[in-house]
Amino acid sequence: MIFSRFFRRRTPPSPQLESGLKRSRQGIFRQIVQLFERSQIDRELFDDLEALLIQADLGVATTEALLERLQERVRRGEVRDPVEAREALREEMVALLEAAMRNRRVKIYQRGVPFVSLVVGVNGTGKTTTIAKLARYHLDQGRTVLLVAADTFRAAAIDQLKAWGERLGVPVIAHAPGADPGAVVFDGMQAAHNRGIDVLLIDTAGRLHTKSNLMAELAKIRRVIQRHVPDAPHEVLLVIDATTGQNGLNQARVFTEAAGVTDIALTKLDGTAKGGIAFAIARELGIPIAYVGTGEKPTDFAEFDPEAYVDALFFGDEED
Numbered sequence: 001m002i003f004s005r006f007f008r009r010r011t012p013p014s015p016q017l018e019s020g021l022k023r024s025r026q027g028i029f030r031q032i033v034q035l036f037e038r039s040q041i042d043r044e045l046f047d048d049l050e051a052l053l054i055q056a057d058l059g060v061a062t063t064e065a066l067l068e069r070l071q072e073r074v075r076r077g078e079v080r081d082p083v084e085a086r087e088a089l090r091e092e093m094v095a096l097l098e099a100a101m102r103n104r105r106v107k108i109y110q111r112g113v114p115f116v117s118l119v120v121g122v123n124g125t126g127k128t129t130t131i132a133k134l135a136r137y138h139l140d141q142g143r144t145v146l147l148v149a150a151d152t153f154r155a156a157a158i159d160q161l162k163a164w165g166e167r168l169g170v171p172v173i174a175h176a177p178g179a180d181p182g183a184v185v186f187d188g189m190q191a192a193h194n195r196g197i198d199v200l201l202i203d204t205a206g207r208l209h210t211k212s213n214l215m216a217e218l219a220k221i222r223r224v225i226q227r228h229v230p231d232a233p234h235e236v237l238l239v240i241d242a243t244t245g246q247n248g249l250n251q252a253r254v255f256t257e258a259a260g261v262t263d264i265a266l267t268k269l270d271g272t273a274k275g276g277i278a279f280a281i282a283r284e285l286g287i288p289i290a291y292v293g294t295g296e297k298p299t300d301f302a303e304f305d306p307e308a309y310v311d312a313l314f315f316g317d318e319e320d
């Protein structure tokens, strides 16, 4: 447990996060921890920290903002040696994630009114898998779930959602490939009412066509939803693939402008050493990360917690 000597861990470990962030922790974040084994805070330490944070995918703007906060604390005399600087870095990283979390809408689940979640994002980011994970999460909380295959553009997407529905024992509303997504959503809303469903998870088409097409399609889906439940969708969840790094952030900007995104699900954290993308998302989009995906199984999923996330980047139970 070499890392525990360097940072004070405050959150209980989350097994999903701990294993999901292993590559990040054992790669760049280990090097970041090691920077603070030096004897003094100097220019070189900040330069090396800057390079590593950028390498970890925090992006230039977010890295500069973090370094500025740290340097300010050094100037004020609050941070006097590398050990204090490590602790300050941890605090600033948590604060950065928490700032976006303050924009979180409270999720209210009421019996008799379906909670409608519109899941958006580029194909291949893990949208369908995330829907399966969310379905399992809501089932575990005792809620009934219905899946809606509104990504009618690809036959495979419909089949994949049906397969998950079967595995999880959850009904799926689907039409033939090429059908009008609005019509599928209409049937989904009606089925939710008739069956007294608590949570409706809607899979949408993720092809990166023009922003105006994307907006038009999502606006239509919204109108159909609101005919049944005026204050829905209650959640517009954007799925971002962590392995695509800064590119994923650019896609996110398009969807944020087109879809009124309320929450982010950050997937495939297990497949990257660049877990720093979460900080760039939080700071540059200001949208809360609600969930993280840490593998292909429905259980490889966790609600996002800023402290647990930062701690999992710095601590692990590996003995190496």
Ligand SMILES: Nc1nc2c(ncn2[C@@H]2O[C@H](COP(=O)(O)OP(=O)(O)OP(=O)(O)O)[C@@H](O)[C@H]2O)c(=O)[nH]1
Pocket: 122, 123, 124, 125, 126, 127, 128, 129, 130, 156, 157, 160, 206, 267, 268, 269, 270, 271, 293, 294, 295, 296, 300
């Ligand atoms: N390692 C890992 N793989 C994941 C995760 N989430 C999804 N995947 C995999 O990523 C691939 C794409 O996931 P999908 O859920 O099909 O992605 P999608 O966005 O629905 O994409 P389309 O089906 O192309 O619309 C699949 O092989 C998933 O098993 C994750 O958190 N970790």
